Amino acid sequence: MQADKLKKYRPYPTVPLKDRTWPDNTITEAPLWCSVDLRDGNQALRQPMNLEQKLEMFQLLVDIGFKEIEVGFPAASKVEFDFLRLLIEDNLIPEDVTVQVLTQAREHLIRKSFAALQGVRKGIVHLYNSTSTLQRQVVFKMDRKEIIQLGVQGAQVIREEAERFDGDIRYEYSPESFTGTELDFALEICEEVMGVWEPTPERPVVVNLPATVEMATANIYADQIEWFIRQMKNRDCALISLHAHNDRGSAVAATELALMAGADRVEGTLFGNGERTGNVDIITLALNMFSQGVDPKLDFSNVNRVVNVYKRCTDLPVHPRHPYVGDLVYTAFSGSHQDAISKGMDAVADDASGVWAVPYLPIDPKDVGRTYESIICINSQSGKGGAAYIMDRQFGYKLPKSMQPGFGRVVQEKTENIGKELSSKAVYTVFEREYLQEEGYFRLKEFNVLKRHIDQQEDMSTADVEAVLFVNGQEQRLRGTGNGPLDAMCAVLNDQAELYFVLHSYDEHSLTEGASSRAVTYIELMDKREKGSREGWWGAGVDTDIIVSSIKALLSAVNRMHAGR
Incomplete structure (x- = not known):
């Protein structure tokens, strides 16, 4: 401001109240x-x-x-x-x-x-x-x-x-x-x-x-x-x-x-x-x-x-950042904020005291009629935690922690390409396209466990499996043996499809409850040819049969590794 303009104004007088008590009070x-x-x-x-x-x-x-x-x-x-x-x-x-x-x-x-x-x-x-x-x-x-x-x-x-x-x-x-x-x-x-x-x-x-x-x-x-x-x-x-x-x-x-x-x-x-x-x-x-x-x-x-x-x-608007009621006041775009909110929500869910203590959220949005759907939104500033939070809270997919960075990069690339915020549905669509669509170089047509061998004395078992795959569009029938169906399928792909990977991480959980519930499996593969790699190739699969969901997840990871994604 121009210095000469200051001459127009005078400071407001203070109140002679030396022993004021209000600073020590609370509402x-x-x-x-x-x-x-x-x-x-x-x-x-x-x-x-x-x-x-x-x-x-x-x-x-x-x-x-x-x-x-x-x-x-x-x-x-x-x-x-x-x-x-x-x-x-x-x-x-x-x-x-x-x-x-x-x-x-x-x-x-x-x-x-x-x-x-x-x-x-x-x-x-x-x-x-x-x-x-x-x-x-x-x-x-x-x-x-x-x-x-x-x-x-x-x-x-x-x-x-x-x-x-x-x-x-x-x-x-x-x-x-x-x-x-x-x-x-x-x-x-x-x-x-x-x-x-x-x-x-x-x-x-x-x-x-x-x-x-x-x-x-x-x-x-x-x-x-x-x-x-x-x-x-x-x-x-x-x-x-x-x-x-x-x-x-x-x-x-x-x-x-x-x-x-x-x-x-x-x-x-x-x-x-x-x-x-x-x-x-x-x-x-x-x-x-x-x-x-x-x-x-x-x-x-x-x-x-x-x-x-x-x-x-x-006929007046309400600012999207208006305290407590604006459209965006319970929404985090920043990656670090999203991560903190996600962890805070998990902690509150596990805390029997019922006390609300979530970073960046002074009150529970549900107490004013808002849903958790808008707490975390995704744009180019978002990090791995935000996309994972949406997949968990809205769609039930609890992505393993080491899978989240890779998925976060895929989502961020999408937001940068379109230049705007991604809806929750769009985040799921990205996940579905990247991990769940049964397309790619290796596609599953059939999978059967031919025989299970259980050795009670050695406390171990083996399985013979047969898979019919489309490999680059060509149908192939492959057979193999391993410690279980998943291990046998890994052996089939490594030995007969000339791949070079080791199964590094495996996780699974139920997506729905009941006898007909679906299971989701997450698998991480490490490429033997990539020495010193700290992050592998993740895949995901969903099926009512846990064995089939694991085979789908394996092929999802193999296809991503093959495509270099």
Whole structure:
């Protein structure tokens, strides 16, 4: 940045709080939550939601578990007014949900808000007026006393309306732009408003302290909240509420630290939708708590539904890297990450404690309705572990460790050739083409075990086998003897097909359960002509007969060795 531009800006003042306590605290329980998606979130949209979209969003918020929902500013527009009337008249507000309405400290707006609330069982009237130093000086041209008078007059009208209202009305006050307001003045005006409403511990008011514009680091917001709570009178008669915006990109952190400082309640939106850079993201806040073993009291076990409804109602995208809910947040492309995740998943599966501890995955994707299918995806940056993980978790093939590098190279070559990510199905297709297709220089037509010889005294056995192969397209009938069918087939190929290999590794497992289960066999051959080779030629075979699957795997390895793959 140009040095002369810096002269335009001044550092935000710190809070004189030398004995602050919040840094030693932790979040051990969820706050009270209030969604402002239908008000803060809605007013920030290029095209505000229509009634149908508002209804769908309201139902989503109810299903997630919000007990307080700010449904709009009914005195500001007909759509806002009509929406609240629809909720009330069609009895769409559950008994345990309180709807909240926003109003400025102006008498006619307050009275219209109460008209919109007629018939509601439980409501919160949220009064605000701007208190910031800058707005007092530049926008309103008013001093502190005049600003306080505005807030007090608004509070008096609200109390007057509430006392004759046939329903349960609670009060909320926001000194708008709290973070731009001198702390002593913010405290003064809040206490003056509380003095009008006369709250009790049994019926506290909500004192909402918004970072309407995020102006400083998260720790300063926490200091402001702790200072305010310490200084205010009748603390037990107020619920301290947070309403953070994200201008500096730290609304989540600021809210978490402010909760540690003693706040009781949080207002925010799904995905942080809101003016400028948005409001605090309640999904991230809630799942951050969840990841620490704290019940957030909100249900995000089906984030796919939340994403779909949000997109449909707001016409906004969700970034693929959005914490916890983005399409790619549980996906690893890096080879080292894939290897660590794969090992972590295996360790969790073997751990009877049930504790989640997987590298790179702070929560189990299944807990938010995601599957393991997308944890590892394959592109040119992926390593051997990723492809092996997909083959194991999605298709049941547990590739031997020393087989994985070779398969990884085959997959990487494919991704580099096509220049994009490989789907799980495409990874399997690569494996099938490379190892399982019964094509190549040597092809099996028939295989029979002619005779088994068991010598009980010598504790050994031999087998006579016959195989009909297509060798470079020509049918040949070959016979041989070995310690078992596989050893006999190795001898046949070495002696009669003039190959030069030794069987180095053998592994097998069942692919499916039951009497008709299929077996998969993996075989590694070392070429005798390649002196000092540390990696052999792997093949794989699948069949319901374990002997046949091993012969298929042997020919798979022989064909790959013959082709130099």
